[in-house]
Amino acid sequence: MPKVRLRIRITNPFRVNFKFPDLTPYKTKAIDLLKQWFLPHRRDAMFALGKATILLAALWEYVWLWHTHYYVKRYPELPLSLAWAMLTVIAGITIAQAGISVGLKKRGARRRELSAESKAQLTVLLASYIAGEKDGREVTEAANNARPQDFEECVTFALIGTRGYALERIKQLPGVAKLRETWTAKSRKGGILQRRHSVERLSLLRDPATIMALEVALEDANAGVVAAAVRGLLRLPEYTERDKLLASLPTRPYLVRVLTAGEASEETRYVPPEVVEPAYQTREVCSSLANYGSPGRDLLHLMAALGRAGDAPAEALGELLAAGARGGR
Amino acid sequence: MPGELDIYVHRVYFFFESGIIFYVFVINIIYLFLVTLGAFALRKHHAPFSPADRDAIRRSPLTPSISLIVPSYNEEVSVKESVGCMLRLDYPNYEVIVVNDGSKDRTLQCLIEEFNLYKSARSVAGPLETKDIRRVYESTEPVRLVVIDKTNGGKADSINAGINAARCDLVMVVDSDSLIERDGLFEMVKPFLEDPERTIAVGGTVRAVNDCVVRSGMVRQIKTSSSILANFQSVEYLRAFFGGRVGFSLFNCMLIISGAFGLFRRDRAIEVGGFDHSSIGEDMELVVRMHHFYRDRKQPYRIAYVAAPVCWTEVPQDWKILHRQRKRWQRGTVDSLWRHREMLLNPRYGGVGMFAFPYFVLFEMFGPLVESLGYALTVLGVTFHIISYGVAILFFTVSIAFGILLSTSAVMLDEMTPCRFPNWRHTFTLFAAAVLENFGFRQVLTLWRAQGLWDGIRGKKTSWGVMVRRGFSPKPTA
Numbered sequence: 001m002p003k004v005r006l007r008i009r010i011t012n013p014f015r016v017n018f019k020f021p022d023l024t025p026y027k028t029k030a031i032d033l034l035k036q037w038f039l040p041h042r043r044d045a046m047f048a049l050g051k052a053t054i055l056l057a058a059l060w061e062y063v064w065l066w067h068t069h070y071y072v073k074r075y076p077e078l079p080l081s082l083a084w085a086m087l088t089v090i091a092g093i094t095i096a097q098a099g100i101s102v103g104l105k106k107r108g109a110r111r112r113e114l115s116a117e118s119k120a121q122l123t124v125l126l127a128s129y130i131a132g133e134k135d136g137r138e139v140t141e142a143a144n145n146a147r148p149q150d151f152e153e154c155v156t157f158a159l160i161g162t163r164g165y166a167l168e169r170i171k172q173l174p175g176v177a178k179l180r181e182t183w184t185a186k187s188r189k190g191g192i193l194q195r196r197h198s199v200e201r202l203s204l205l206r207d208p209a210t211i212m213a214l215e216v217a218l219e220d221a222n223a224g225v226v227a228a229a230v231r232g233l234l235r236l237p238e239y240t241e242r243d244k245l246l247a248s249l250p251t252r253p254y255l256v257r258v259l260t261a262g263e264a265s266e267e268t269r270y271v272p273p274e275v276v277e278p279a280y281q282t283r284e285v286c287s288s289l290a291n292y293g294s295p296g297r298d299l300l301h302l303m304a305a306l307g308r309a310g311d312a313p314a315e316a317l318g319e320l321l322a323a324g325a326r327g328g329r
Numbered sequence: 330m331p332g333e334l335d336i337y338v339h340r341v342y343f344f345f346e347s348g349i350i351f352y353v354f355v356i357n358i359i360y361l362f363l364v365t366l367g368a369f370a371l372r373k374h375h376a377p378f379s380p381a382d383r384d385a386i387r388r389s390p391l392t393p394s395i396s397l398i399v400p401s402y403n404e405e406v407s408v409k410e411s412v413g414c415m416l417r418l419d420y421p422n423y424e425v426i427v428v429n430d431g432s433k434d435r436t437l438q439c440l441i442e443e444f445n446l447y448k449s450a451r452s453v454a455g456p457l458e459t460k461d462i463r464r465v466y467e468s469t470e471p472v473r474l475v476v477i478d479k480t481n482g483g484k485a486d487s488i489n490a491g492i493n494a495a496r497c498d499l500v501m502v503v504d505s506d507s508l509i510e511r512d513g514l515f516e517m518v519k520p521f522l523e524d525p526e527r528t529i530a531v532g533g534t535v536r537a538v539n540d541c542v543v544r545s546g547m548v549r550q551i552k553t554s555s556s557i558l559a560n561f562q563s564v565e566y567l568r569a570f571f572g573g574r575v576g577f578s579l580f581n582c583m584l585i586i587s588g589a590f591g592l593f594r595r596d597r598a599i600e601v602g603g604f605d606h607s608s609i610g611e612d613m614e615l616v617v618r619m620h621h622f623y624r625d626r627k628q629p630y631r632i633a634y635v636a637a638p639v640c641w642t643e644v645p646q647d648w649k650i651l652h653r654q655r656k657r658w659q660r661g662t663v664d665s666l667w668r669h670r671e672m673l674l675n676p677r678y679g680g681v682g683m684f685a686f687p688y689f690v691l692f693e694m695f696g697p698l699v700e701s702l703g704y705a706l707t708v709l710g711v712t713f714h715i716i717s718y719g720v721a722i723l724f725f726t727v728s729i730a731f732g733i734l735l736s737t738s739a740v741m742l743d744e745m746t747p748c749r750f751p752n753w754r755h756t757f758t759l760f761a762a763a764v765l766e767n768f769g770f771r772q773v774l775t776l777w778r779a780q781g782l783w784d785g786i787r788g789k790k791t792s793w794g795v796m797v798r799r800g801f802s803p804k805p806t807a
Contacts, residue, residue: 044373045579052365056358079350080720083727090730097741098760104744105753160380193376200381223523224382231385254391255522262388 063089118146122154127318129173130158130166136173143175152201155179158318159204161301165311166318171207180205184213187225196224203232211239218245226252227259234263286316342706342715349703350724356692357731363576364568364738370575371745377637378515386515387421393498393521394422395514395592398491400484401505402430407643408505409443414546415503416444416470420514424473426491427505431481440476444468453477455493457603459486465494484588485604485611492603495595502612504589506643508538511547513638517592520633527631529597529619532578532586534570534746537563538641548641551750553758558651560762561770562644568739571636571746578634582685584620584665586632588612590640597630608668610661617669624678636746652777659781662693667785697778703728704772729767736763 037046066085075081125142128134143151158170170176179201186198199217202210210232217229230249233239249257249264290300297320300313378386386392397415401408408427415425429437440446446466453462460482468474477490492500499521503509513533520528539559542550553560577583591612601615601622608614616632623630645651666673666689673690675682707725710716740759743749750756 044370048366048369048579051369052362055365056362080723083723086727087723087730090727090734094730094734094737094764097737098757101741101744101756101760102753105756109751109753192373196376196379200379224376224378227382227385228379231381253523254525258389258391258522259382259385261391262385 059089115147115150118150119154122146122151123157123321126154126158127321130162130169130318131315139173140175151175152179156201156204159201161317162314163311164314166314167206171205180207180210184210187213187217192222192224195220195222196228199225199228199232203228203235206235208236208238211236223253223255227256230256230260231263234260286312287319290316290320339715342710346706346710346716349699349706352699353703353728356696357735359688359692360572360735361731364572364735364742366579367571367575367742370579371571371636371742378519383512383515392421393518395420395499395501395518396491396495396497396595397423397425397501397503398488398495399425399427399503399505400430400487400491401427401432401436402481403432403434403436404505405434405436405439408436409439410546411505411508412440412444412474414508416474417511417546418509418514419512422497423514424475424497426475426477426494428477428479428487428491430479430483430487437476437478441466444470444474446474446476449475451475451494453490453494456599457489457493459490459493462490483606485606485608489603492595492598498595499592500595500598501592502588503640504642507589508543508546508548508641509590510639513640516635516638519635520631521594524631527629528633529594529623529630530586530616530632531592532574532583532634533590533638533640534636535587535589535640535642536566537644539644539646541641551755553750553755556646557762557765558648559644559646560758561766564736564740564759564763564766567743568736571739571742572735574634575636577685578632580680581631582680583632583634584617584681584685584689585613586616589642608661609657609664613661614665614668617665620678620681621669621672624681655774655777656781656784659697659778660785662689663782663785666690666694694782697775698782700775701779732767732771733764736766739763
């Protein structure tokens, strides 16, 4: 049997030369538009939009459930039933909001009270420890009994005003070593505020052991975190890549440049203070400065920051803190 | 025939009533969406600079300088205190320029006496046209205070004179009856530091200071007011700022920066022609013009809002003054939108043209009219037995309930800010105000705004009117 080949010719019945349009420019435009919407400054907006949509959709679902399961039986007309359902959900949310708001406020006030008490106690202990009146065990015990955030804040406050011998004493506390690890871990994860605070606290330690964590923070997406890391590294005399870091500053975001301009200038290059036991006279002068009220305290802070007169200014400040916490000067 | 007419009337009535119900539903959903967006976005707004950052900004030579421009007209009661407060702000490089716009009271004398001003030869000529400058005064204070005495020309004219005289990179417009928080400038300048190329304007939060404890030009204790009217406005401000502005600024669509607290790049403000003398709502008009100008030129720009810095202002506690203020605001909105009507639904203007502008036209401009019409139709429907009492009350209740939900959500959002009310009793008062404002106050505002819209359409001229200042000092006790 001969083979029959079936040939089908598709012809254009309208006899029009149809040419499929070139969609490439539109495609590129659409891709560009999509890319634009996911630029870093728009990404947050898109995420917020997504979350808001999901939340409102969930609320609508709740309204719909009230409508289908309860109100439709009483009010067969759809608008009436829906209106009642909406009213129920709105009333629920409003009452919940008022309750949560007032409750949170009351709890916050109580927490603040307790926290202030515990921080005052910890500050006194810390100051006594720096002055050599108490040993580290008592501070550690008190820290274990307090909220971890309170201890963190007390240590941070102490780190801001202390240098030299006093700073070394704080670093010797077992709790502070643990805090360094916590801050290192927190500097790599969590929200912007958490990362920034952790990096700032790490840099206050002025500890060569923090160099690696600070270097990692240099790659953070947030300029505030990067600035804190740059400041921390520039404060460390042990940091060997200082010149390289300074050279990279002009290429970094403007916020980083503004926040590190002080440290980056040659005039303010950090000179580490020598760890020396203060002479009796220096200590006496610092104590009398502490009695001069606010100007004296400012001068002591300045001396401590510049590393002048060893650790005497920091010790005088520590004593002042302790006296303040006891209700003295 | 009467039967057919009846059916016809019923059909027309239901057509309008359904349209209004749909409108109210859509507007409330959009408001709710904006408040929800605000809730998710506000967290980012409250990542303030740490003390170490602030110290770095103080020392940095790269920190942008700011000229605070304070237009002032018959403000002798509060000008000393507010200028004193501005001179005590915590910021490294700024100056204060008070523009006395031909005050008829002792505003200028008060300033000269209080701040030991001397006549200065400082040149205040600039690219923006203003009325005649009579004299310029300067102080010897560490923070430079410049007072420009000029012929009366209105608020926009005064601000332009201030922009001409300014020597800093950024200009901030502040009302002379307002108090800025001591560290407010750090947070206001943040968007300029984060995105210096694109950011051209930033708006902050404005809150009611009535009955708060103010000492030495600083708000020491945040309290709700003893006046229910002031509390209603407190809630309204929270809703407007934490709901609307946060949401719109996320998409660079914010059409308004409050005239009481706005920071602009000086060169960009001059480039677009400064504040418009002939406009009633000059603050909104400038922002809309900026959008128009830069979108026309396809230049990247950003107009941001930051919730953290707060400017405390006295809100009217008198119905008459409030009436005049709201009518003026509505006229300002109508005027600004009309001037830039080319942007409406024009894809060339992106999100501003396709979303923010139609939103403002549909809901902010015509909203009061539709809402008033809705109330009138419901009353008519009930009177002529077209709809039952039950249905009317139910829809009225749902509309009120949406209003309450929006207001209480805004009060809840306030809990996420550092400026929140410290005492739970104040929060409770605010919640009560958020509920009560929907029974009467909101409806009165709607009517006033409808009046403002009508005045705006007719092109009626409105004067600034007189705001009776109570001052910030505590009332003397008996």
